[in-house]
Amino acid sequence: MKIDRLIGILSVLLQEEKITAPELAEKFEVSRRTINRDIEALCKAGIPIRTMQGAGGGICIMDGYRVDRTILTSREMQGILAGLRSLDSVSGSRYYSRLMEKLQTGSSEFVSGRDSMLIDLSSWYKGSLAPKIEMIQEAIENRRLLAFRYYAPSGESSRTIEPYYVVFKWAGWYVWAWCRKRRDFRLFKLNRMDQVSVSDQTFMCREVPMPDLSNEKIFPGGIRVKALFDPDVKWRLVEEFGPHCFAETDDGRLLFHADYTDMDNLIAWLLTFGEKAEVLEPVEVRERIWHIAESMRRVYRKPMKNL
Secondary structure, X not given: OHHHHHHHHHXXXXXXXXXXXXHHHHHHOOOHHHHHHHHHHHHHOOOOEEEEOOOOOEEEEOHHHHHHHHOOOHHHHHHHHHHHHHHXXXXXXXXXXXXXXXXXXXXHHHOHHHOOOOOOOOOOOHHHHHHHXXXXXXXXXXXXXXXXXXXEOOEEEEEEEEEEEEEEEOOEEEEEEEEOOOOEEEEEEHHHEEEEEEEEEEOOOOOOOOOOOOHHHHOOOOEEEEEEEOHHHHHHHHXXXXXXXXXXXXXXXXXXXXXXXXXXXHHHHHHOOHHHEEEEEOHHHHHHHHHHHHHHHHHHHOOOOOO
């Protein structure tokens, strides 16, 4: 991908005094003509690059720009490399690892043995997620429309979008896009997208606002939950809501308070605790769980059918 190669070339130029186009072509496994186009793109982006022909010539960043070589400190570069490595956990390839090795070239400061950060961005859906991300990235780079079937709590629908960013947030993957159906920017969860296809039709890039990824925006609350939990599920409450979401009662149980957004999701979450959770408020949630438990009891009291 061109943007990755441009970042790699810039990193090499920041680390090396001078390098030739054939050396860059070999390092990034592309033609010399491609390297020349990349250097031209970097110049257009405002990076002051000098090229010198003949013996002893090569490509370098102009002397006045060398102060910027200190922008990427060893710790910052380690963070970048960890981020690149983490993308391989999604893609299922070594593409970013190879890019990382190229970024490390020529600098003993960035030896992989000093790495102290490992990030795995994959999920249970890695097999279906990787090709979906790749397809969306292709659509973003080539400014092509994406079409898919979308499954949301409100129902399912066919959508056509202008994709702009792939986002990883709340342990899930999303695409930030202009939805042609809703005539607005929307955040679509990748695991809810099916039958994804890249259209031959292109689109003109809009003024794109950054998505509001704050918890208050996505999870605005509205349902005040009060429940009692058995002490042996404390680890789950701490993991999901933090250590200050409950208070220990005299009988050892945990009095839990939280704001929740979606009633159905709240009930589904509470049911995962089985008999280890008792809802106190809202009364509506308590009643709905009672009806669900009664329905389940009737289902399991019936003789099992042989299928």
